[in-house]
Amino acid sequence: MSSAVDAFMQEVIAKNPEQKEFHQAVQEVVESLMPVLERHPEYRKAKMLERMVEPERVIMFRVPWRDDQGNIQVNRGMRVEYNSAIGPYKGGLRFHPSVNLGIIKFLGFEQVFKNSLTTLPMGGGKGGSDFDPKGKSDNEVMSFCQSFMSELFRHIGQNCDVPAGDIGVGGREIGFMFGQYKKLTRQFEGVLTGKGLNWGGSLIRPEATGYGAVYFAEEMLKTRGESFAGKRAIISGSGNVAQFAAEKVLQLGGRPVTFSDSSGFIVDDDGVNEEKLSFVMNLKNVKRGRIKEYVTKYPNAKYQETDPKADHNPLWSVPGEVALPSATQNEINVNDANNLVKNGCYCVSEGANMPTTPDGVNVFLESKILYGPGKAANAGGVAVSGLEMSQNSMRIGWTREEVDRKLHDIMINIHENCRKTAEEYGTPGNYVNGANIAGFLKVADAMLDQGCV
Numbered sequence: 145m146s147s148a149v150d151a152f153m154q155e156v157i158a159k160n161p162e163q164k165e166f167h168q169a170v171q172e173v174v175e176s177l178m179p180v181l182e183r184h185p186e187y188r189k190a191k192m193l194e195r196m197v198e199p200e201r202v203i204m205f206r207v208p209w210r211d212d213q214g215n216i217q218v219n220r221g222m223r224v225e226y227n228s229a230i231g232p233y234k235g236g237l238r239f240h241p242s243v244n245l246g247i248i249k250f251l252g253f254e255q256v257f258k259n260s261l262t263t264l265p266m267g268g269g270k271g272g273s274d275f276d277p278k279g280k281s282d283n284e285v286m287s288f289c290q291s292f293m294s295e296l297f298r299h300i301g302q303n304c305d306v307p308a309g310d311i312g313v314g315g316r317e318i319g320f321m322f323g324q325y326k327k328l329t330r331q332f333e334g335v336l337t338g339k340g341l342n343w344g345g346s347l348i349r350p351e352a353t354g355y356g357a358v359y360f361a362e363e364m365l366k367t368r369g370e371s372f373a374g375k376r377a378i379i380s381g382s383g384n385v386a387q388f389a390a391e392k393v394l395q396l397g398g399r400p401v402t403f404s405d406s407s408g409f410i411v412d413d414d415g416v417n418e419e420k421l422s423f424v425m426n427l428k429n430v431k432r433g434r435i436k437e438y439v440t441k442y443p444n445a446k447y448q449e450t451d452p453k454a455d456h457n458p459l460w461s462v463p464g465e466v467a468l469p470s471a472t473q474n475e476i477n478v479n480d481a482n483n484l485v486k487n488g489c490y491c492v493s494e495g496a497n498m499p500t501t502p503d504g505v506n507v508f509l510e511s512k513i514l515y516g517p518g519k520a521a522n523a524g525g526v527a528v529s530g531l532e533m534s535q536n537s538m539r540i541g542w543t544r545e546e547v548d549r550k551l552h553d554i555m556i557n558i559h560e561n562c563r564k565t566a567e568e569y570g571t572p573g574n575y576v577n578g579a580n581i582a583g584f585l586k587v588a589d590a591m592l593d594q595g596c597v
C-alpha cells in the first residue's frame with residue numbers, strides 16, 4: 145500500500161471503527177484514485193476524497209412492531225444519505241439480520257460511484273434494517289414495513305431520496321412501504337422504485353440487475369471476440385439478481401449450472417433451462433423455500449451444504465467459463481478466486497455488491513481474466529430505477545422493449561467508459577480502476593462546481 149493510501153486509511157479507520165466492510169470499500173477506491181489526485185491537484189486542494197468518504201447525513205431509528213402472537217419486537221432502521229452532488233439520493237433498502245451501519249455505509253459509498261457511471265442524475269444512498277423477513281408471515285412483514293416507513297417517510301421524497309429494494313426487499317416489501325408512505329403524506333409520487341406495474345412500476349425493473357450483469361459480461365467477452373454461446377455460468381444466490389442473470393444467460397445461449405442460498409448450493413450439469421428456472425422463481429418468490437428443494441424435483445442435480453466457517457466455498461470450484469456472483473458481500477475469498485481460475489473461469493461479472501474480498505480481486509487482476517466489479521457490472525438495477533423515476537415524472541410507461549434497449553445501451557456505455565478510463569490512466573483491462581475513476585470524476589466535478597457544502 146502506498147504511504148498516502150496508508151495515511152488516509154488510518155484516519156478513516158480511526159474515525160469509523162468496527163466498520164470493516166466500509167474500510168474495504170473505501171480502500172479499493174482510494175487505491176484506484178491515487179493517479180487521479182496526482183494529475184489533478186484541484187481535487188486534493190478541495191479535499192475531495194475526505195468529503196466523499198463522509199456521508200452527507202446518517203439517519204438511525206427505532207422500528208417497533210407486533211408479531212403474530214401479539215409480542216412487541218424491536219429492530220433498528222437506518223438510511224445513509226451519502227452524496228447528492230449529481231441528483232437525489234438513490235439506493236436500495238436491505239432487510240437482513242447482518243445489517244449494521246458499516247454495511248450500509250459500504251453499500252452507500254459504492255452506490256455514489258455506481259450511480260454516477262449510469263450517466264443518469266442520481267446521487268447515492270442506502271438503508272435498511274436488521275429485520276429478518278425469513279420465516280415471517282406476510283402480516284408480520286407488513287407490520288414491520290409500516291413501522292419502518294412511519295419514520296423513514298419524513299426523510300425521503302421523489303426529489304430528495306428515492307429508496308429501492310436490495311437483499312430481503314422485493315415487490316412485497318416495496319408495496320407495503322409505498323402504501324404507508326402514501327397514507328402518511330397523502331402523496332402518490334415516485335418515492336420508491338421497484339413498484340408494482342399497475343401502480344407506477346417500470347417494466348424490466350425486476351430483471352434489470354441480473355440482465356445488466358450479463359450484458360456487462362457479454363461486453364467483456366466481446367473484447368476477446370467471444371460470446372455466451374455454449375458457456376457454463378456459475379451463479380451464486382437464488383434471489384432477484386441470480387434468477388434474472390440466469391434468464392439472460394439462457395437467452396444468450398449460455399448454460400447456468402448452479403444456484404445457491406445461505407444454506408448450500410445446487411449443481412445441475414444438464415443446465416438450468418426455462419422450465420427449471422421457473423421452478424426456482426416459484427420456489428423462492430412464492431413458496432419462499434430453500435434451494436435444496438431443487439434436487440427433489442430434479443434428481444439429476446446435486447445439492448451440497450456450505451459451511452460458512454470453512455476456508456473456501458466448493459461452489460466456486462464448479463467448472464465454468466463465466467461466474468456471476470449474485471448473493472452477498474465477500475462470498476468469494478482468495479481460495480475461491482484461485483479455484484475459479486484453476487477450473488477454467490475467465491470472466492467474472494459481479495451481480496452482488498463487493499462479493500469478492502480484496503485478495504480475491506488481486507487473483508483476478510493478476511490472472512488477467514475479465515473481471516467486472518459490482519459497481520459497474522450490477523449498475524443495471526439502479527439504472528432502470530432511474531428510468532422508473534423518469535417515467536413517474538412524465539406520468540407515462542415505456543414498453544418492455546424500450547426499457548430493455550435503454551438498459552442494454554447503458555450497460556454498453558458503462559463498459560466502454562470503464563474500459564477507456566482504465567486505459568487512459570495506464571491500467572488497460574483493469575475495470576476496477578476504470579469504474580472507480582470514471583465514477584469519481586463526474587461526482588467530484590459536480591462538487592467542485594457547487595462549492596464547499
Ligand code: NDP
Pocket residue numbers: 309310311312313314353381382383384385386404405406407470471472473495496497522523525526
Ligand atoms: P435477494 O434477497 O433477492 O436474494 C439474495 C440471495 O443471496 C438469496 O439467495 C440469499 O439466500 C443469498 N444470500 C443473502 N445473504 C447471504 C449470505 N450472508 N450468505 C449466503 N447467501 C446469502 O437479494 P438480491 O438478489 O436483490 O441481491 C443480491 C445481491 O445483489 C446483493 O449483494 C445486493 O446488494 C446486490 N444488488 C441487488 C440489486 C437489486 O436490484 N436487487 C441491485 C444491485 C446489487 P438466503 O435466502 O438463504 O438468504
